[in-house]
Amino acid sequence: MNPIRLTGRAAIGLARMTGRVAIFAARGLARAGQHPAELARQVMQIGWLSLPVVGLTALFTGAALALQIHSGGERFQAGDVVPAIVAIGMARELGPVLGGLMVAARVASAIAAELGTMRVTEQIDALVTLSTDPMGWLVSPRLWAALLCVPVLVGVGDVIGIMGGWLIGVNALGFNSALYLSNSWAYLESWDVVSGLLKGAVFGLIVALSGCWFGMTAAGGAAGVGRATTNAVVAASVGILAANFALTGLFF
Amino acid sequence: MLSVRGLCKAYGAKRVLDGVDLDLAEGESLVVIGGSGTGKSVLLRCILGLETPDAGAILWQGRPLAGQRGAFMEHFGMLFQNAALFDSLPVWRNVAFRLLRTMPRARARAIAVEKLARVGLGPEVADLYPAELSGGMRKRAGLARAIAADPKVIFFDEPTTGLDPIRAAAINALIRGIVDETGATAITITHDMSSVRSIADRVALLDRGRIRWQGGVAEMDAAGDDYLRDFVAGRARPMARGPGA
Numbered sequence: 001m002n003p004i005r006l007t008g009r010a011a012i013g014l015a016r017m018t019g020r021v022a023i024f025a026a027r028g029l030a031r032a033g034q035h036p037a038e039l040a041r042q043v044m045q046i047g048w049l050s051l052p053v054v055g056l057t058a059l060f061t062g063a064a065l066a067l068q069i070h071s072g073g074e075r076f077q078a079g080d081v082v083p084a085i086v087a088i089g090m091a092r093e094l095g096p097v098l099g100g101l102m103v104a105a106r107v108a109s110a111i112a113a114e115l116g117t118m119r120v121t122e123q124i125d126a127l128v129t130l131s132t133d134p135m136g137w138l139v140s141p142r143l144w145a146a147l148l149c150v151p152v153l154v155g156v157g158d159v160i161g162i163m164g165g166w167l168i169g170v171n172a173l174g175f176n177s178a179l180y181l182s183n184s185w186a187y188l189e190s191w192d193v194v195s196g197l198l199k200g201a202v203f204g205l206i207v208a209l210s211g212c213w214f215g216m217t218a219a220g221g222a223a224g225v226g227r228a229t230t231n232a233v234v235a236a237s238v239g240i241l242a243a244n245f246a247l248t249g250l251f252f
Numbered sequence: 253m254l255s256v257r258g259l260c261k262a263y264g265a266k267r268v269l270d271g272v273d274l275d276l277a278e279g280e281s282l283v284v285i286g287g288s289g290t291g292k293s294v295l296l297r298c299i300l301g302l303e304t305p306d307a308g309a310i311l312w313q314g315r316p317l318a319g320q321r322g323a324f325m326e327h328f329g330m331l332f333q334n335a336a337l338f339d340s341l342p343v344w345r346n347v348a349f350r351l352l353r354t355m356p357r358a359r360a361r362a363i364a365v366e367k368l369a370r371v372g373l374g375p376e377v378a379d380l381y382p383a384e385l386s387g388g389m390r391k392r393a394g395l396a397r398a399i400a401a402d403p404k405v406i407f408f409d410e411p412t413t414g415l416d417p418i419r420a421a422a423i424n425a426l427i428r429g430i431v432d433e434t435g436a437t438a439i440t441i442t443h444d445m446s447s448v449r450s451i452a453d454r455v456a457l458l459d460r461g462r463i464r465w466q467g468g469v470a471e472m473d474a475a476g477d478d479y480l481r482d483f484v485a486g487r488a489r490p491m492a493r494g495p496g497a
Binding site: 114117118121122123125126128129130131132 | 297300301302322325326328329330332333334336337338339340349350397407
C-alpha cells in the first residue's frame with residue numbers, strides 16, 4: 001500500500017482514538033460527586049494503600065540521589081550541594097515521576113483488571129439495567145480519586161525522599177544534620193514544590209484514565225482482561241514520561 | 253406493552269438480526285428460543301439500549317423506547333446468564349442496589365432479605381460475597397436482585413445455563429411463580445426446552461435474524477415447522493442450512 005496513505009490512516013486512527021479518550025475523560029470528570037461513598041473507597045484504594053510503595057520508592061531514590069550527587073560533585077569540589085540538589089531533584093522531577101510510575105504499576109493495572117472483569121462478566125451491563133450510569137459509578141470516582149490523591153502522595157514522597165538523602169548525608173557522607181536540613185530548604189523555591197504537585201495531578205489522571213479506558217473497553221474473556229491490564233500499565237507509564245517532558249518544558 | 257418492529261443489527265457483513273417483529277402484551281411471558289448464535293442475546297441488548305440497532309423501532313406503551321429509556325429502566329429487572337452480581341458488594345447490597353438510592357439502608361436491607369427468602373435463600377446469605385456462593389445460589393441472588401424493586405418488565409437471559417436439572421427446574425418454577433405473582437411482563441431467552449414449558453405463555457423461534465415461528469406452548473408441539481420440531485425434539489440437523497431450509 002502507498003506509504004503516504006498508510007501514514008495518513010495511522011494519523012487519522014490516532015486522532016480518532018485521542019478524541020475518544022478525551023471525551024471519555026471529560027464524561028468521567030463531569031460526573032463528579034454523584035457517588036461520594038465510592039469516591040471515598042477509591043481514595044482509600046488509590047491514595048492510602050499506595051503510600052507504602054511510594055514512600056519506599058522515595059526513600060531509596062533520595063538516598064541513592066545523595067550518594068550520586070556527592071560522588072559526582074566531589075569531582076569539581078561541589079560535594080556540599082547534596083542537600084539542595086536532592087531537595088530540588090525530588091520536588092521537581094523524581095518525586096512526581098517515580099511516584100507516578102509506582103502508582104501506575106499498582107493502580108492502573110488494578111483498575112483495568114477490575115473494570116475489565118466487570119465488563120466481560122456483564123456486571124457493567126447489570127449496572128445499566130439498575131438505572132446506574134457506569135461512568136458515574138465506576139469511572140468518575142477513580143479519576144477524581146487519582147487526580148486528588150497522587151499530588152498528596154508526591155508531596156509525602158518529596159519529604160520522605162529528602163529524608164532519605166538526609167539519612168545518607170548525615171550517616172555516610174559526614175554532613176551536619178541541622179546544616180543538611182537548613183540547606184535543603186534554603187534553595188528550595190515554592191514553585192519547585194508546586195510544579196511537582198501539578199505534575200502529580202496530571203500523572204494521577206493519566207494513571208486512572210488508562211486503567212478505566214482499557215478496563216471499560218476490554219473484550220474477549222480472561223485473555224482480553226489480561227491484554228487490558230498490560231495495555232493500561234504501558235499506556236500509563238509512557239503517558240507519564242511523555243507528559244513529564246511536556247510539563248517540564250512548559251514549567252521551566 | 254412492548255413491541256419490536258423490523259429490528260436489524262449487523263456486525264460487519266454478518267446480519268445477526270434481520271427484521272425482527274415481536275409484540276408483548278402486559279403480563280405476558282414470552283420465551284424466545286433459537287440455536288446458539290441466532291441473535292437472542294443481541295435482541296435483548298438492543299431492547300435495553302446496550303447495542304444500537306441499525307434499523308427498526310422498539311416501542312414501550314406505544315411510544316419509542318429510546319425517548320423514555322430512563323423511565324423504562326426504573327420499572328425493569330434482569331437476570332443475567334451468569335447472574336452478573338457485583339463482586340465487590342455483599343449479596344444484600346447487590347439485591348438492594350437500586351433500593352439504596354431511594355430509601356434508608358436498614359429498610360433496603362430488610363427488603364433484600366425478604367427477596368432473598370422469596371428465592372429460597374436464608375438471611376445468612378445476605379452478608380456473604382458473590383464469590384462465596386455456588387452457581388445455583390448466584391442465580392437465585394441474581395433473581396432476587398431482578399425483582400427487588402417490583403419491576404413491571406423482567407428479562408431472563410439463559411436462566412438455567414450451567415445448572416443441574418433439579419436446580420434448573422427450581423429456577424424455572426421460581427421464575428414462573430414470580431411472573432404470576434407480580435403480573436410482570438417477561439421475556440426469557442433460552443434453548444432449554446424445560447424452561448420453555450415451565451415459563452412460557454408464548455414462544456417465539458428466532459432463526460437467522462428473524463422470528464421464524466411464534467405461538468402458544470401447546471401449539472408448539474403440533475407446529476408444522478420442521479426446524480421447530482427438530483429443535484423441540486433435540487434432533488441433530490446439518491450445521492449449515494440453505495435459505496429457507
